Amino acid sequence: MRAVLLAVAALVGLHGVSQAADVVQQTDALNWLNKATVAAHQLNYTGTYIYQYGDHIETSKITHIKDEGGEHEKLEALDGSSREVIRNNEEVLCFKPDNSDSVLVEKKKIEKSFPALLPRQLGGIADNYRARFAESDRTAGHACKVIVLEPRDQYRYPHKLWIDQATGLLLKASMFNERNEVIGLFAFTQVEIGGRIDKESIKPRIAGKKVLSEPVIATELQQSDLNWVVKQLPPGFAQVTVTRRMIPGKDLPVKHLVFSDGLATVSVFIESVAAMAKPMQSVVRQGAVHVYTRTVADHQITVLGEVPSVTVMQIANSVSKN
Numbered sequence: 365m366r367a368v369l370l371a372v373a374a375l376v377g378l379h380g381v382s383q384a385a386d387v388v389q390q391t392d393a394l395n396w397l398n399k400a401t402v403a404a405h406q407l408n409y410t411g412t413y414i415y416q417y418g419d420h421i422e423t424s425k426i427t428h429i430k431d432e433g434g435e436h437e438k439l440e441a442l443d444g445s446s447r448e449v450i451r452n453n454e455e456v457l458c459f460k461p462d463n464s465d466s467v468l469v470e471k472k473k474i475e476k477s478f479p480a481l482l483p484r485q486l487g488g489i490a491d492n493y494r495a496r497f498a499e500s501d502r503t504a505g506h507a508c509k510v511i512v513l514e515p516r517d518q519y520r521y522p523h524k525l526w527i528d529q530a531t532g533l534l535l536k537a538s539m540f541n542e543r544n545e546v547i548g549l550f551a552f553t554q555v556e557i558g559g560r561i562d563k564e565s566i567k568p569r570i571a572g573k574k575v576l577s578e579p580v581i582a583t584e585l586q587q588s589d590l591n592w593v594v595k596q597l598p599p600g601f602a603q604v605t606v607t608r609r610m611i612p613g614k615d616l617p618v619k620h621l622v623f624s625d626g627l628a629t630v631s632v633f634i635e636s637v638a639a640m641a642k643p644m645q646s647v648v649r650q651g652a653v654h655v656y657t658r659t660v661a662d663h664q665i666t667v668l669g670e671v672p673s674v675t676v677m678q679i680a681n682s683v684s685k686n
Contacts, residue, residue, distance in 0.1 A: 386496075393495035393511045394486055399532030400525070404480035406430050407533060410565070411504070411555030412442065413478060417548050417651030426478075429561050438566035439477070448568050459568045476629075478550040479534040488626015492516055492600040493523075501526060503536045504552040513627070519598035519675045520628050521547070521652070531557045539652055539670065548652035548670065583608045590619065592634055596682035598675050600625040623679070630669035630679060637662050647673055661685045 410427040423442040434453040441447040448459040493513040501510050508526040515522060526536035535555065539548035584607055604622045611618055614635065621632040637659060647656040655668040656676040660683060667680040
């Protein structure tokens with residue numbers, strides 16, 4: 365009996381040690397994620413990266429400068445139609461040529477983009493994902509720490525992140541489905557980090573007379589003005605914004621709610637069925653994005669995000685009018 369008790373005590377002790385090791389690893393991994401967040405906003409860098417979703421691949425060049433005036437960035441599409449996105453702090457302009465000698469300039473709201481994919485506050489990631497180290501690797505010629513983010517439930521996808529050991533910059537990020545298949549990938553193929561970058565390199569190159577296109581008009585709403593509620597959000601998701609906006613091709617304004625778990629983002633669009641030619645009710649997948657639509661009280665609810673289908677369906681099915 366004494367031998368059995370000693371064996372049980374040893375197992376309990378090992379379990380405690382294992383739990384402590386997991387906590388330490390989670391803390392160390394989150395520290396590296398914080399380094400990646402800071403590096404994406406504070407460092408100078410320029411490079412070419414690919415974005416792959418499904419069978420589609422896009423190639424872009426990014427140049428990022430941090431100086432006394434803040435952050436300045438240029439993103440240039442290297443395949444498909446010509447597009448350039450210029451960012452000066454919170455002001456974002458999208459340049460693209462039309463069929464004449466003019467250039468359309470669209471004002472856009474700043475969004476997360478590679479390599480600045482991680483939020484500035486990592487609390488949501490710590491709550492909703494287990495962070496652990498995988499075997500160190502190299503990408504784009506740089507030695508990297510590799511971190512795996514494993515979801516704590518079925519409402520979000522696993523992620524794998526490659527972080528430059530020397531500077532902390534995120535160099536590669538992949539997302540997996542429940543079958544461990546890659547469904548989304550960002551990866552630098554070439555990158556230079558640090559050093560001085562001439563500001564001339566972030567000026568738009570698309571030539572022509574600039575014409576400001578009709579902007580997407582968005583108005584922030586109070587929750588009391590919404591008249592809609594999501595009664596059963598998946599665990600870990602919280603509402604970030606709610607707006608009323610005009611969207612090109614729509615005659616009537618659309619209500620737009622955004623929810624996030626700190627890493628994944630889900631959008632909910634609410635529009636009158638009267639404004640639509642044919643109401644839909646279906647769930648479809650476009651690369652890593654699931655889209656689910658249903659009709660409620662003469663309105664169409666559209667929910668989309670880079671999350672499993674169960675997430676968009678649960679959100680859409682719990683939307684109701686107050």
